[in-house]
Amino acid sequence: MSMLIAQExxxxxxxxxxxxxxxxxxxxxxxxxxxxxxxxxxxxxGTEELTDVTATFIVSIPLNDDDVLTIDAGVSAxxxxxxxxxxxxxxxxxxxxxxxxGASSSDLWSNITGNYAHSSDDRNEIWSAKASVSSEYDYFSxxxxxxxxxxxxxxxxxxxxxxxxxxxxxxxxxxxxxxxFGANGNGLSDALFNRNTITGNTNYNPNFTEFTDKGRNSYxxxxxxxxxxxxxxxxxxxxxxxxxxxxxxxxFQRVYFSDVPDSFIDDFQLADDIERLPDAxxxxxxxxxxxxxxxxxxxxxxSYRYYxxxxxxxxxxxxxxxPIKLSxxxxxxxxxxxxxQTAADYFAPYEAHLSTDEFYxxxxxxxxxxxxxxxxxxxxxxxxxxxxxxxxxLKSIDLKFYQYxxxxxxxxxxxxxxFKFVMD
Amino acid sequence: MIKKTLFIIGILFSLSSCVVVKEYEKVNLNDPDMVLGDxxxxxxxxxxxxxxxxxxxxxxGKTGGGCGCN
Numbered sequence: 001m002s003m004l005i006a007q008e009x010x011x012x013x014x015x016x017x018x019x020x021x022x023x024x025x026x027x028x029x030x031x032x033x034x035x036x037x038x039x040x041x042x043x044x045x046g047t048e049e050l051t052d053v054t055a056t057f058i059v060s061i062p063l064n065d066d067d068v069l070t071i072d073a074g075v076s077a078x079x080x081x082x083x084x085x086x087x088x089x090x091x092x093x094x095x096x097x098x099x100x101x102g103a104s105s106s107d108l109w110s111n112i113t114g115n116y117a118h119s120s121d122d123r124n125e126i127w128s129a130k131a132s133v134s135s136e137y138d139y140f141s142x143x144x145x146x147x148x149x150x151x152x153x154x155x156x157x158x159x160x161x162x163x164x165x166x167x168x169x170x171x172x173x174x175x176x177x178x179x180x181f182g183a184n185g186n187g188l189s190d191a192l193f194n195r196n197t198i199t200g201n202t203n204y205n206p207n208f209t210e211f212t213d214k215g216r217n218s219y220x221x222x223x224x225x226x227x228x229x230x231x232x233x234x235x236x237x238x239x240x241x242x243x244x245x246x247x248x249x250x251x252f253q254r255v256y257f258s259d260v261p262d263s264f265i266d267d268f269q270l271a272d273d274i275e276r277l278p279d280a281x282x283x284x285x286x287x288x289x290x291x292x293x294x295x296x297x298x299x300x301x302x303s304y305r306y307y308x309x310x311x312x313x314x315x316x317x318x319x320x321x322x323p324i325k326l327s328x329x330x331x332x333x334x335x336x337x338x339x340x341q342t343a344a345d346y347f348a349p350y351e352a353h354l355s356t357d358e359f360y361x362x363x364x365x366x367x368x369x370x371x372x373x374x375x376x377x378x379x380x381x382x383x384x385x386x387x388x389x390x391x392x393x394l395k396s397i398d399l400k401f402y403q404y405x406x407x408x409x410x411x412x413x414x415x416x417x418x419f420k421f422v423m424d
Numbered sequence: 425m426i427k428k429t430l431f432i433i434g435i436l437f438s439l440s441s442c443v444v445v446k447e448y449e450k451v452n453l454n455d456p457d458m459v460l461g462d463x464x465x466x467x468x469x470x471x472x473x474x475x476x477x478x479x480x481x482x483x484x485g486k487t488g489g490g491c492g493c494n
Contacts, residue, residue, distance in 0.1 A: 034476075231452060365475075
């Protein structure tokens, strides 16, 4: 009897496929550049010029037949003309359309995330847990999350639930000219106003108070449902509910009021206040995807997402991508994405808010706009991973370019490259 | 908002399988370009969207957290 049981167990071991056969390493890098004329740092006017370089390693390690540990570590370095104008009076004539050389002109974001996933013996259940830490000069984030996935109907149907928690803390950085009017400031007696001459309203006296709550907590729960509809078609639906609490304003984004006289140093208008937004926000997003294997040469990938929140923003996103297999090694990826959103209730452009308003922002990322994005990519895949770097074989290379244009002055472009290696 | 949420949940769970595709018939569905989620190579463009668009997720900006404020 015991021999029979042992044989059955051996048989299970033989036929149980590993979730991940060998260690995989992904290296993903990108170069991003943007420009526009509606910088939030300078109250809705001024340059939005910014460049960013990102590099990320993702290492997936099979711990045994059922468990996979994934470590995701990345850095992102940016230089920004816009955020340099948190302190625009460092050198030369100050202007919202010129970069300054201040400390806020660049920053480094770094992140590490660990994810542990366990699959059941029949591969119909997957549990995962993750933790992340990320840091910037003025921001620190701690994240925790988990998910559960259940497959059934001969793996034709999949349902999943996931939950995430982010506990974030700001190091509040305010516009230079407002700091003398904060706690322990000495107003117009500050050295800043001795070094520089105020024009326009020379009795500059903003009604500025510093934030007392510097924490931001985000909670999210997501439901997913995917279904095979045909041997060439599959689709999915997802629902995400997100609640955010705490400091949701960005402390260095200026606001100018229409009912307050304007003060200037050089060509730079001094802030009347910083943006003030509610300390809670609920977001809901519904998404759908449909992928269709049209032929051995063509695949059609589509998605749609509807979003709304209690700040008054409604948004639609639609994407279509048409991978075209040129050979067994090369595939090209033309794509198009459309996005639009309504404005937040608290948004108004430069000099359009009133000082009597409770909440206000001139951040054009919260304004009404539509955007078109065109993309093109090419991938190289070698399933035998013949090219080697040490003990790792190169399995694929992905190169992509995107051009994104709003119906305002804002646009960005991005080039990204991804390399996938598998251990021998 | 509650009505909208309930409507969305209703749609999500009202769908059910109408066909069963066997494992040996899934060769096309297993094509890497048929994956239903975002690909790893697309993560940085998704980050850019989360920075510049208001309809973002819980983590404000970048994957793994961050203010998304620059």
